[in-house]
Amino acid sequence: MNSPRVPRAAAIIAVCTTLVVCGVLATPALSALRGGAPSGDVTVLVRQDVKDLTANQKAAFIGAILKAKTVPSPWDPSISYYDQFVKWHRDAFACDVGWRQSGNWAGAAHNSPTFLPWHREYLHKFDAMIQQMSGDPTMTVPYWDWTNPESTAAVFSADFMGGNGNSKQEWAVTTGPFRKGQWKITIQDPAALSKGDNPPKPYLVRNFGAFPAGAVTLPTVADVKEVLDGHRYDHAPFNGQSPLDTSFRNRLEGWREANAATCDSGWIDQSQAKGSPHVMHNVVHLYTGGVWEVGGKTSQGTMAYNTSPNDPVFFMHHANVDRIWATWELEGGNHYKPTSGAPYGYNSTDTMWPWFDRTINSWFGIERNGYRYAKLAVG
Numbered sequence: 486m487n488s489p490r491v492p493r494a495a496a497i498i499a500v501c502t503t504l505v506v507c508g509v510l511a512t513p514a515l516s517a518l519r520g521g522a523p524s525g526d527v528t529v530l531v532r533q534d535v536k537d538l539t540a541n542q543k544a545a546f547i548g549a550i551l552k553a554k555t556v557p558s559p560w561d562p563s564i565s566y567y568d569q570f571v572k573w574h575r576d577a578f579a580c581d582v583g584w585r586q587s588g589n590w591a592g593a594a595h596n597s598p599t600f601l602p603w604h605r606e607y608l609h610k611f612d613a614m615i616q617q618m619s620g621d622p623t624m625t626v627p628y629w630d631w632t633n634p635e636s637t638a639a640v641f642s643a644d645f646m647g648g649n650g651n652s653k654q655e656w657a658v659t660t661g662p663f664r665k666g667q668w669k670i671t672i673q674d675p676a677a678l679s680k681g682d683n684p685p686k687p688y689l690v691r692n693f694g695a696f697p698a699g700a701v702t703l704p705t706v707a708d709v710k711e712v713l714d715g716h717r718y719d720h721a722p723f724n725g726q727s728p729l730d731t732s733f734r735n736r737l738e739g740w741r742e743a744n745a746a747t748c749d750s751g752w753i754d755q756s757q758a759k760g761s762p763h764v765m766h767n768v769v770h771l772y773t774g775g776v777w778e779v780g781g782k783t784s785q786g787t788m789a790y791n792t793s794p795n796d797p798v799f800f801m802h803h804a805n806v807d808r809i810w811a812t813w814e815l816e817g818g819n820h821y822k823p824t825s826g827a828p829y830g831y832n833s834t835d836t837m838w839p840w841f842d843r844t845i846n847s848w849f850g851i852e853r854n855g856y857r858y859a860k861l862a863v864g
C-alpha cells in the first residue's frame with residue numbers, strides 16, 4: 486500500500502535486489518503469462534508486509550477501511566461499500582451459484598478451482614475501494630505473512646487490527662480501531678443459525694487458536710514450501726476432495742480428508758474427516774476466529790464464518806494466500822484447470838460470479854494486473 490507508482494521496467498529493476506528474485510524475473514515465464522492481459526501502460530503497485538508499513542501508511546489504510554463502512558456500495562446502495570465485500574463472500578457459498586457433482590459441491594469461490602482467481606479479483610476490487618476512499622491511487626492491501634511472528638505481531642498491534650479478544654467479554658475485540666463499540670457487523674451468516682450454533686455477534690470476536698479437538702496453530706515456512714512443491718494447479722473432482730498430489734489449489738486452500746460437501750438450507754457446507762489436520766488458508770481462518778463451546782453449543786470467532794471479511798484482517802490474510810499463488814506462478818507451475826468441460830463459471834475462459842466482467846485466465850500473473858509483492862513467499 487502507499488507504494489510508489491513505478492513503471493513496470495523500473496519496478497523490475499527495483500526488485501532485483503536478490504539473485505533469486507532477479508532470476509525469476511529474467512525467465513520468459515513472466516512475459517509469457519497467458520490470457521487476455523490488460524494492455525497498455527501497466528504501473529505496478531507494491532504490496533508490503535504489514536510489519537514494514539510506516540505509522541502513516543497504517544493510519545491511511547485504517548482510515549480508508551473505516552470510511553468504506555460509512556459510504557453506500559456502488560453495487561447496492563442499501564449496504565455500505567465495505568459490507569458489499571462481506572455480502573459477496575457470504576453469497577459465494579450459496580448452493581445456487583455452486584457446482585454439484587455426484588452429491589459433492591464446489592462453491593463459486595471455495596472448495597473450487599476458482600478459489601485463487603476469485604479472491605485475486607476480490608482483492609483487486611478491494612484495492613479500488615481503498616484507493617477511492619483515501620484519494621491515494623497507490624494504496625494497495627498489505628499482506629500478513631503468518632509464518633513470521635513479527636508480521637503476526639504487527640498485524641494484531643493496537644494501532645492496526647487490534648489484538649486477541651477479551652476472555653471476560655465473550656472474546657470481543659476490545660483493542661484497536663475495530664474494537665467493540667467502534668466497528669459494527671451488520672452482514673451476518675445465516676448458515677450458523679441453521680446449524681443451531683450460538684448466534685454470531687454484532688462485533689469482532691477473536692479467540693486465537695481455540696479449537697474443540699485441541700488448539701490449532703499458524704502454518705510454518707515448511708508448510709508453505711510443501712504447498713509450493715505441488716506441480717499441477719488442480720485436478721478432478723475440482724472441489725474439497727481434489728487429490729493433494731495433483732492440486733496445488735487444494736493444498737493451499739487447506740482441505741485434508743474432506744467429506745463430500747453438502748447443501749444445507751441453501752448453503753454449501755464443507756467438513757473434513759474427524760481428526761484430520763486443518764492447514765494453510767483454512768487454518769488461518771480458524772486460528773484467528775477460534776471455535777469453542779458455550780452452553781453445549783458451538784461459538785465461533787468472526788474469521789471462522791462465511792462472513793469472515795467482517796474482520797478486516799481477512800484482506801491481509803488473503804493477500805498472503807495470493808502471494809503464495811503468485812510465487813508458484815513465477816516458479817513456472819502449470820496453469821489453471823479445468824480449461825473446458827465444467828459448468829459456466831469454472832473453465833479458464835469463463836467469467837466468474839458475481840462480477841462476470843473478466844475471464845479467469847486474465848487473472849494469471851500479477852504484474853500484468855498492476856501489482857507485485859515486496860517479497861515473494863519462500864520457495
Ligand SMILES: [Cu+2]
Pocket residue numbers: 574594595604
Ligand atoms: Cu474466502
